[in-house]
Amino acid sequence: MCCLMVALCPPAEAEPAPSSREVKKARQSARERSKELGAATAELVTAQSQLDGLAAEVERLVEAYNGELVRLRQAEGLYAQASARLAAADAEVERVRQEVALLATESYGGQTPMAPVIGMIFDQGGSEGALHRAGVLAQLWGERAAILGRMDDAQKVAAILRTQAANAYAAQQAASERAETAKSAAEAAVARQQEETRELRARTEVLRHEVDKARSRAKLLARQRAESLSGGLVSGGSAMGDVAANWALTQLGKPYVWAAAGPETYDCSGLTMRAWEKVGVRLDHWTGTQWTAGPHVPLEQLKRGDLLFFGHVKDDPSTIHHVGIYVGDGQMVHAPQTGDVVRVASIWRGDLVGATRPR
Template sequence: MKKARQTARDRSKELGAVTAKLATAQSQLDGLAAEVERLVEAYNGELVRLRQAERVYAQSSARLAAADAEAERVRQEVALLATESYGGMAPMAPIIGMITDRGDREGALHRAGMLAQLWGERAAVLSRMDDAQQVAAILRTEAANAYDAQQAASERAGAAKSAAEAAVARQQEQTKELRARTVVLRHQVDKARSHAKLLAQQRAAALPRLVSGGSATGDVAANWALTQLGKPYVWAAAGPDTYDCSGLTMRAWERAGIQLDHWTGTQWTAGPHVPLDQLKRGDLLFFGYVKDDPSTIHHVGIYVGDGQMVHAPQTGDVVRVASIWRGDLVGATRPQ
């Protein structure tokens, strides 16, 4: 009996030690994951800015091409005038007529009017050429600036991608042993818990649909997100087989007919901010380093009810259901 009690105490002590180690390991994993998510979302943001810069450059290039075409057309008119002036007598006919027809006052006045009109037309052509050249020069500067902006955005996106890749590689290396100890068991528990919660959520979602004959956009987004449980997290991925956090929420709300960027930065501003005591299914939940500073956001999930969310957590994990009540919860948005 004494030996049995001692064994029980030893097992209890061992369990306490393992639990403490697991808590420490999980804290390390959470820290690594948060840093990786921050860098991944920074990369997603740079991709959004790069697409914007590419659109601006394409528009500037199109305007420049049109201006160059107009300048070339006017240059051809000027070249034709030059040819007429130096290659033949036709333009000089009014002047010659004025010299030879001294007795024909009416004819001389007519020819003088023709000469004034001719020079007026030439002056107008030259003025149009000057205007066209100035417009083309302005647009050429604009296009060059847009190109520089596009190149800078491309370089920033490349640097952000490299930083994210390096962070993911560090995370994978540093957490290998920790995952070996914890991830298998955690996935087994989460899989069972997620399956149970999925059934509960589906039952809860079915009742209002039967009563109302339909579901709100938030329900559409939340219900679709629940169908993605178990799919692996891959940074910068947006489905259909793998996701990162903002890729999952983007696709969920896409199913509800609302387009979001693949970036927590703009998803945070995609609709009104919602008090946490007024959450509805489908609302986006944001997590950051500083509770009152949205600029530190590094993660997003989608609310499915009962204090739970669906999210794509981190490298080595899968889309799953989890509690929304984390220390880094900074707020919620209802996309519109």
């Protein structure tokens, strides 16, 4: 029953060619979008200027952080030196303290400088013994005074170095805090810069896509109307090239997907392969062999349907990274990149390396 009903249904009529009013309306829409882009571009210029100023501030803050890191390393070095000197001074204090402790122990055990004096009082050995004991007494008092003097000196030096070490530690802590503050400021500025850059780029891309879509639709409608009025063939290209170019224009708005070749999604060489397939020309799904699929055409002799290639070195197909199909007026249809759609764009890009006319 379904098959019968389909068979009885009259064939669908071809869609009528766009009217001049539709073409005019599409062109007006493109102009309005262009005006919006112009106004938005002025805003973007201001935003970019502010972004440039922010970038300069970011660089200043980053360099301020770098400076604080240098000062922190210097403060850490000074603190390490002060700590080492203090450790040596404390070791000297401890060594002298042990000598004083030994002196105190001897005094407590009766071995004091006064023992020779007592012996001298009760000495019956005459003046020679007395002189000997007097010499011993002087030596003992001198050694004791020297030990106590070294103890006093060592403690004074240690106190001075302890103050220096404390000051160095305080300086290190202050430098560390300044470095952390500078780091936080730099990180916040960088994050703000990145966010504003993303927003600026996103706004720009949205506006450009809107304008491209409007221009693409206007060009498509104008082309379809011109074809209708001229009997289906637009001057300026070969019959096969026109068919390929016209078919490519019917794919506008379909998403770019890597390695896709239709019918709903395309990558660049997938789109051109399918376009020339419509006229019986088989191309590989690769820009490398599409580049050699026909004679190379001078850019001033381009015709509709010619393939335009973008890369770096003409003699090395592996450097060609993109292809589009020429549709006239310096424009091409192409599948640009991930996140984009099939659209019309200018052929004049810095990486344009040449054109091929498939056969």
